[in-house]
């Protein structure tokens with residue numbers, strides 16, 4: 001029996017609705033496999049936990065997470081009770097950084113039965129490699145002066161190591177896909193980091209003569225994501241550009257509620273973390289209508305990462321069977337609940 005030990009952190013808001021749903025799905029798929037078992041340990045780390053303990057996780061939180069095969073996280077953020085930069089940097093971003101989850105994988109594709117908001121969508125299937133450890137998300141900066149002269153300075157940090165690592169990951173992945181990498185740049189407006197980004201892209205691309213490349217400024221690229229998503233295969237982007245692009249990718253798929261993501265530790269020193277693109281959705285929390293598919297597709301990415309690609313493939317097939325039959329939550333224009341969508345997926349898994 002293969003045992004996978006998973007730390008689950010539902011977090012805040014709808015994270016507490018979609019994580020339990022996806023865990024039920026994972027348990028069902030383990031039964032389909034027969035020789036696989038998940039051992040979940042749940043951690044209540046969240047904004048409420050912060051109010052009680054003065055921190056988003058205990059001091060030895062990372063130490064506890066280290067022993068797991070994977071971390072399955074819902075969403076973090078309840079800005080009504082804890083400012084976002086405190087909750088996010090105390091949990092989600094802390095884990096990404098401390099566990100060297102330097103690559104954020106975020107696929108987007110046309111899903112069976114889900115209507116894209118695009119007028120004439122062509123079949124698209126792309127994946128954004130988001131540099132996940134530095135870039136625009138940096139702690140270098142501060143505020144100077146007071147009052148109306150106050151200035152906030154936020155520096156971006158681009159190291160050759162991290163930039164090259166994200167790019168190599170993109171090229172390696174493209175060589176297993178459609179052999180095309182697009183770089184998201186902005187070297188027309190940003191004078192240090194982005195010309196540097198372009199140079200590293202050029203250098204790395206020399207090692208991959210069979211991969212077609214292009215470079216697009218992020219503003220134009222954002223527009224192309226809407227007008228021609230089918231032209232992309234693998235896109236490599238900095239932390240902030242990748243963040244924004246992947247919400248656009250989610251939107252052109254039909255809803256941010258279905259977009260998955262994986263934070264990958266490439267050196268194998270720490271567990272990777274799996275959490276969907278969306279946040280805690282305070283506007284729909286408690287209504288039972290959160291779309292569980294982003295979290296369930298994220299579970300599929302966790303299966304892939306943990307060597308269970310066949311199961312991952314089966315799971316996504318079942319999900320697309322359900323969406324193809326129009327069993328969808330209100331964000332996709334239908335009125336099924338989180339529970340109904342989840343139960344239908346489980347039911348079909350059990351019938352495999």
Ligand code: NAD
Pocket residue numbers: 014018074075076077078079084088092256257258275276277278279280281282283284289290291292294331
């Ligand atoms: P959000 O993704 O939570 O919500 C944006 C919109 O999408 C809302 O209308 C919401 O109802 C909808 N939505 C999101 N997920 C959905 C789902 N599964 N099903 C149906 N509809 C869904 O983004 P936001 O409103 O900018 O952020 C809310 C909070 O979440 C903030 O505290 C933010 O910082 C945090 N956040 C956390 C993460 C994360 O933990 N990975 C990601 C993004 C935002």
Ligand code: IPM
Pocket residue numbers: 088093243277279
């Ligand atoms: C995401 C989120 C986070 C990010 C926020 C909540 C800090 O938007 O995972 O996409 O920007 O990385």
Ligand code: MN
Pocket residue numbers: 243244247277
């Ligand atoms: Mn985001």
